[in-house]
Amino acid sequence: MDARVADKSSMSDVKLELDSFLPYRLNVLANVVSQALSGIYAERYGLGIPEWRVIATLGQFGSVTAKDIGIHSHMHKTKVSRAVASLMRRRLVQRRINRQDLREAFLSLSREGQIVYSDLVPVAQRFAADLSEGFSPHERDQLDDLLTRLTERSLRLLAGADVSQPVSD
Structure with a gap:
């Protein structure tokens, strides 16, 4: 048998099950949560996800640049x-x-804009x-820690850093 055919046949046996693939699950979760929340501010103020993120960022930090x-x-600069x-x-x-x-x-x-932000903060909270x-306070703390660690790890992967070292606690 040709080596290329053997390689292809063994590769076809390898499957990626999306339902258990962490990046896929995180993406699905982020999309579902974002869509559910966006339904609230879209209905009240006609805001899309990018507009809400701009308002939320300005509400949190005050005066900043579009780059910030x-x-x-x-978000990509064109979306901002x-x-x-x-x-x-x-x-x-x-x-x-x-x-x-x-x-x-x-x-x-x-x-x-401040009025809209002030109205939406308690809704978002x-x-x-x-x-x-249904999560205990301890589970909420654990989730926060895990999300922080996943974000840090992802940023390291994105930057092409040496990811063979575990993220320190």
Whole structure:
């Protein structure tokens, strides 16, 4: 038998079961949770996921650049730009030019944007509490620790760092 055929036949025996593949499960979970939460803010304010992330980031940090929003929210710069433009048209976000670097602008929530943010914070917190209902405080702490470790590990993989070393606790 040809070696290439043998290699292909043995490769076809290898299966990836998505239902037990951690990256797939995390992606499904993230999508389901994001869609469920986005249904709430879409219904109330007509916000999409990128717009909500911009509002949440500005509400948390105050005045930041679009680049900072992208870094914090892990959104591509074009997605951030479109979300900011949409929010500015709706007068939920305002822009102030950086006098030290005229190519850059600081973004912040307008008064109307702050009202939306203030209204949505308790809704989002209630959603998060409902999501983890039935978990003990210890399980919530464990989940938080595991998610932190998975995020750190993923960032190391993304950066191409030596991932053979375990993440320290």
